[in-house]
Amino acid sequence: MPFRPSENVQSLADAIRPALGLGAAEAPPPGDLQFVVERHRVTFLLHHALQVSGSSNEQLLSDLTGIVQGKARQVLRQRAAAACVQALLDDRGIASVEIKGWQLGHILYGEETLRQSRDVDVLLRPDQVAEAIKATAEAGYTNIRGGPLKAGIAQAILRFHREVEVRDPRSGVIVELHSRSLENPPAGWSDATMLEAPLDLSNPHYVLYLILHGAGSNWKRLKWLADLAMIVQRVERDVMDQVLDLARRFQCLPAIAASLRACGAIWGEAFVDEWLAQAEPHMDEKRVQAHLQAFAAALNRESPLSAMELFARRLELMRDPPLFGDKPPSRIGAIGNRTAMWFLRRI
Template sequence: MSSEAMIENPLTKSLADILREKLILGATGSLPPISQEVAIHAGKRHRIAPILYSLLKSGQIEATSASEKFLHDSYRHAGLQAAQQQRVRSRIHNILINAQLHYVELKGRGLAEQLYANPVARFSKDIDILIRKKDSTSALQALSDAGFIAKAKRSRKTNKLARYEMWAAKDTSLYDPDFDQQIELHSRLLQSEPANFSTVFMDSVLDSGTPQTTNPFYVFYLIMHGAHCHWASLKWILDLVLIARTSGVSANDMADLARTYHSLSAVSASVEFIDAVFPNSLPQDWITLARQIETSKSQELLAAFSEMLSGSPREVKQAGYPFADWYMYDGGINYWQAGPRRLIKPFFRFL
């Protein structure tokens, strides 16, 4: 499927072309100056305005005066956010290590540092921390003792309620009042996942902290995270392209993990989708993989990803299959466990 057919929104299509030509392929030649409309779409919808500003300052793209101001302000905010998050990351590391708790930091600043020459360019709104399910109580207690607040929309949560939210929704929000930062504490990687998925991933990351993009399981998780979210953001798609081009993780590794965790449809559709959004940007073995493991469900997922990428922010928050996280898999889901979790999860939005 062509890029034009895959991306219905012209603003998103314009952004995809800019990123492909200038950041991924490093092509020379001029592009039309970025308009204010495109700049705002980049910041509000895809959270990539700081990346565009980085390209602007390096002379790779041009922008109108109004859009340049918006991009500059976005980059400045991203820099302040990154500095505060770095302080909180150090705090979390010390707290959890002193409590003798193994943890993994997902995505965020750690991923930015591996993918971008200027890590500030990749904006992160929060810090995602994965712990083992059995350590939920100890981690919440250690963090709350250090001043982190189990935060709800209208009130504070007790640690007991936070643990229940982690069971139902996979994560719970904590807040660091000293640095005005939000932390998402996860007890598993995904809302619904095959047995032992998070456990095996934790075992693959021997040292607490940020996993490396050379870890096949981490790359596989990032693909499945994108699929669960229907690849709603260009930022996540760009991450995967950069990882595939630089990490050395092979397509065969992805295929083996996809078979083990009943995810052939989701992985095939994801790779095909990324290739359509950024044509000729993925290694050839990844493209070959997508075609080899394609299933009848892959095309359905591909259509869903396309619809989500071009949707409005409101649609992105509300759209999806009634049980989208189940549908990502070809099997391997314990529905007796996943069903109650899915039914209870919306309750926590109203706290």
Template sequence: MEGISKELEFLFQLIGTDWRSNLERMELGEIDEEHFLELARHHRVYPILYHRLKSSSAQTSVSVLRRLEQKYQFNTFEMLRQSGLMERFARIFNEHNIRVLFLKGPILGADLYGDISLRTSGDVDLLIEVQHLEKAEQLLIDAGYEKDEYIKTVLNDWKWRHHHLTFFDESKKSKIEVHWRLHPGPTKEPSFGELWKRKRKSEITKYPLYFLGREHLFYFLVTHGARHGWSRLRWLMDIERLAQQDLDWIELQVILRKYWSEDVAGQALVLANKHLGLPLGHQMEPLVHGQRPKQLAKGAFYYMKQMINLHTEPLPEDVSTYHKQHMFALMSTQQKLLFMLSCLYPYPEDAETLPLPKPIHFLYFPLRPLLCVYRRIKV
């Protein structure tokens, strides 16, 4: 916690488990209001901040509360709009025999916070089976969405190197991400069938919306948050809330071990304990035991204290370098080996460097080392 601003320290205390007693001890008049609000926006925690500050008897700046209220109200309308979108596409996909699981959004607000208005979400994320991807794409286009053609591919590497397609409806400022994997590859993760078997049904709409079972949701959220360096505290709050639900910790450890994610789960629990006050029960001990989870947690604090936004590219060179090193450090031994092997598989850059007819694209395998050397010399 050394070197962090008082505003960030207050933010940790306000969104943590023991926020009520923390709020009684705080002297909110000493903070820089603009910086505090900037942190609230960056970490996407302004709805819960407004809800807690409003419900407390602490002396809060009228200006801060009013501006948080504006953001909270806007988010409430946005979550209602996204709920409607989710219901619409759940119905459309079901009519075309496409099973769909919703990953985040208003469903998490209701499940983790008891109210869709208390969690933010920028888009609708849904997961389908890869064989239905082309059909889903056409359904979205028919509904007025345009596909973001950002994926470059060679030898069908998109199926495992990428994990979602993005669709926009500019007229409605709407964004939908259609996933066929939970994470970009190469990695090992549950099949759609395994996730579907443990699914839950949300009650936020009249039409049934299905989302991940608690243990699979925990696995997904810790791996997603770790991949983004926990650069938004909203993701860590999700873990703090989920870890206090009725999880089957024995089954969860089986899932985490099977999919090489025990260390990132430990990292998330250590961060949630140190910064949000999550009590570490005996059932969590196997995940936080040893030095590695603590070391990984220290590595993630780099993103929090500097308010780093990994979604805005290009990243500064120092941030990009650190992020690559941290992501590699997060990998298990199996993941590191798989990652190094994947580097031998041709990349789209190889096809750009030396365009070849599609029938002989297999030649990129033996040519890849030479093409890599050529690009380095050229630079």
């Protein structure tokens, strides 16, 4: 199997086991706090795991406690920012729902502060996005750099990308306004179930979205794989069956199966076996292996992409395996979108 976590990733994964309900830690975590806090964003989970396991590493606990206190204040600011933007949109009659972020911490871990998040994600109806941008601009929200939020440019960005970032003028929290949940959704995909049904682990479309979000980013952060470990353990059997049926319908079962295998490889647990038993008889093994190779490369990376790699990706010479089906999106279209985004973000 081409997926193998690096020594640093594996030691960090072992250290957070108690926070995932997987028993005692098997190794000390890496000493590089930047690796924990920013690279893989599992600060809260590691701090909680060390407390649960009764770690004797007082220095590490002390260092993490200081960071966690600051991050906890950030969660409070995010909650306040989410409430403000929700009230603003509700007042205009704009349908919206918060996805991922601090709220997902409560769903998966039973405590919102156990999941580290950079921003607030708000999903909107496509036909109401323009009105939402106008509402936030009128309410004093700025662009991500703190400058005036120009509605025309923001709407243009959404022609080429699924989200536009705005900044809450009171808290400084970044709010991402999403016109769709996935960057390149497959034919037949609809966000209606996430806008109209409860967003929790009883909603198969939401569960599939959460897995696809991680797979679409090649699981480059351990945070997302920790989320997957909790999803697999907490989702009921009937919902699991519905999730896998949807994955077959949207031709993304290889990406889902590869994600489950990666999760199982890291934590060496049988909790993914039931999912895999239902998924693996119906998928293309070659596509699974391609995803696993991409996952390993992204998760184990400890330095930024080289100039050559960035150039190759910008020209679509280097591409990730497609999430849906076996053909990636148009190369010309992808280059055009990237060029348009580069231009729009500078004006």
